[in-house]
Amino acid sequence: MSKWVVDPDHSVAAFSVRHMMVADVHGQFNKITGTVEFDPLDAARISVAIEISAESIFTGIKKRDDHLRSQDFFDVEKYPGITFKSKKAERTGFSSLKITGDLTMHGITRSVTLDVSYSGPVKSPFGETCLGFAGRLRVDREEFAMIWNQQLDLGGMMVGKDIDILINLETDMVP
Numbered sequence: 001m002s003k004w005v006v007d008p009d010h011s012v013a014a015f016s017v018r019h020m021m022v023a024d025v026h027g028q029f030n031k032i033t034g035t036v037e038f039d040p041l042d043a044a045r046i047s048v049a050i051e052i053s054a055e056s057i058f059t060g061i062k063k064r065d066d067h068l069r070s071q072d073f074f075d076v077e078k079y080p081g082i083t084f085k086s087k088k089a090e091r092t093g094f095s096s097l098k099i100t101g102d103l104t105m106h107g108i109t110r111s112v113t114l115d116v117s118y119s120g121p122v123k124s125p126f127g128e129t130c131l132g133f134a135g136r137l138r139v140d141r142e143e144f145a146m147i148w149n150q151q152l153d154l155g156g157m158m159v160g161k162d163i164d165i166l167i168n169l170e171t172d173m174v175p
Helices: 040-045 062-069
Strands: 002-006 012-019 023-029 032-038 047-053 081-093 096-105 108-123 129-140 159-173
Touching: 023 062, 032 040, 032 129, 032 159, 040 081, 040 108, 081 108, 096 129
Parallel strands: none
Antiparallel strands: 002 032, 002 159, 012 023, 012 159, 032 047, 047 081, 081 096, 096 108, 108 129, 129 159
């Protein structure tokens, strides 16, 4: 089993959430670290441990980013990191897996399952051996005690409960 380290310059955790029941707002976290133990010939034995800096949230709107960092949402002073640690995996196709593990966000841990595809390994022009992973999942933010919201005049809520998350990792083999 080879060990791979997350390349923080080429990895991102992106998300989208319904806003005012009419449009999706997108954002991302730009600081991810972690490791993956993986052998493409024995993919179901994958082990993943990543940490995302909650403070690195970026939606392109400073006022919104500051609100998301506040106690209403991520409370980054108290909970600076979002972590995922895999528990089990099953191969679902030639280069796809379902990976179940513990997602900890806002101080609360829940079991989640990511649909993951992987590509590589490839040699970079700089000599590293690289693998790519793309994981998708949907979480209910209220299950992580992020319950801030506002009722709209005509019904419905300002911020949706369901958050779609896409984690794209580029990893480098540890020699």
